[in-house]
Amino acid sequence: xxxxxxxxxxxxxxxxxxxxxxxxxxxxxxxxxxxxxxxxxxxxxxxxxxxxxxxxxxxxxxxxxxxxxxxxxxxxxxxxxxxxxxxxxxxxxxxxxxxxxxxxxxxxxxxxxxxxxxxxxxxxxxxxxxxxxxxxxxxxxxxxxxxxxxxxxxxxxxxxxxxxxxxxxxxxxxxxxxxxxxxxxxxxxxxxxxxxxxxxxxxxxxxxxxxxxxxxxxxxxxxxxxxxxxxxxxxxxxxxxxxxxxxxxxxxxxxxxxxxxxxxxxxxxxxxxxxxxxxxxxxxxxxxxxxxxxxxxx
Numbered sequence: 001x002x003x004x005x006x007x008x009x010x011x012x013x014x015x016x017x018x019x020x021x022x023x024x025x026x027x028x029x030x031x032x033x034x035x036x037x038x039x040x041x042x043x044x045x046x047x048x049x050x051x052x053x054x055x056x057x058x059x060x061x062x063x064x065x066x067x068x069x070x071x072x073x074x075x076x077x078x079x080x081x082x083x084x085x086x087x088x089x090x091x092x093x094x095x096x097x098x099x100x101x102x103x104x105x106x107x108x109x110x111x112x113x114x115x116x117x118x119x120x121x122x123x124x125x126x127x128x129x130x131x132x133x134x135x136x137x138x139x140x141x142x143x144x145x146x147x148x149x150x151x152x153x154x155x156x157x158x159x160x161x162x163x164x165x166x167x168x169x170x171x172x173x174x175x176x177x178x179x180x181x182x183x184x185x186x187x188x189x190x191x192x193x194x195x196x197x198x199x200x201x202x203x204x205x206x207x208x209x210x211x212x213x214x215x216x217x218x219x220x221x222x223x224x225x226x227x228x229x230x231x232x233x234x235x236x237x238x239x240x241x242x243x244x245x246x247x248x249x250x251x252x253x254x255x256x257x258x259x260x261x262x263x264x265x266x267x268x269x270x271x272x273x274x275x276x277x278x279x280x281x282x283x284x285x286x287x288x289x290x291x292x293x294x295x296x297x298x
């Protein structure tokens with residue numbers, strides 16, 4: 001019996017089957033793995049959660065007394081906070097904070113702060129020249145009803161002290177001091193209506209050595225590694241922003257010993273540098289949307 005004939009018949013059948021699959025358009029072996037949709041810079045597109053709110057966080061650093069961070073800017077910025085009583089705004093001011101908001105068409109001084117990257121003049125503070133970049137920023141996405149932290153100083157203050165009017169009725173300030181302190185804002189974000197969001201800013205001081213501490217979660221206490229936290233509720237404020245609007249927060253250089261001034265200057269040896277925090281409401285997604293956002297390289 002010739003056993004080669006069945007083998008040749010089997011090979012012939014496999015060849016005809018492969019050709020038939022090719023004719024009907026089926027692909028037996030994919031030459032390359034399936035490609036993921038990517039953005040122009042080569043990173044995959046990101047789908048953000050529904051009901052997300054996009055914030056752009058920017059920091060501006062200039063020598064203390066720079067005219068663009070003085071009256072040239074604040075004469076063109078809205079400093080009347082509709083959600084605060086007049087006494088609350090005066091209390092923020094005497095504690096050294098300067099707060100305002102600008103619309104989607106910012107004034108000329110703010111445009112210059114965000115766009116100009118020129119070096120300060122000779123003799124100005126060298127710390128500003130380290131990166132030859134006056135504006136640093138990032139963007140983040142938060143869901144409505146959640147919160148995020150915005151840290152104001154990269155390195156902790158070895159010694160951090162200021163004078164604080166602890167309440168609106170206080171006539172004399174208290175002297176406060178902390179070691180190993182980081183200054184930040186805890187920002188709660190909530191969608192108000194299409195295109196609008198409410199942002200609440202609470203200043204905090206994280207100080208001391210990080211260790212396991214009992215921390216309240218939504219339904220129980222948990223042990224988390226963190227430093228001591230001083231929450232300064234008396235100096236919190238709220239802004240309701242439309243898409244494109246910006247919140248501006250900085251200190252008052254004319255009140256050098258106050259909390260607000262110390263939050264936005266320093267640490268030691270850099271007292272001549274003043275920072276400004278700018279938070280822009282970039283997007284307010286509707287609850288049933290799921291936008292695709294192009295990823296950007298760090």
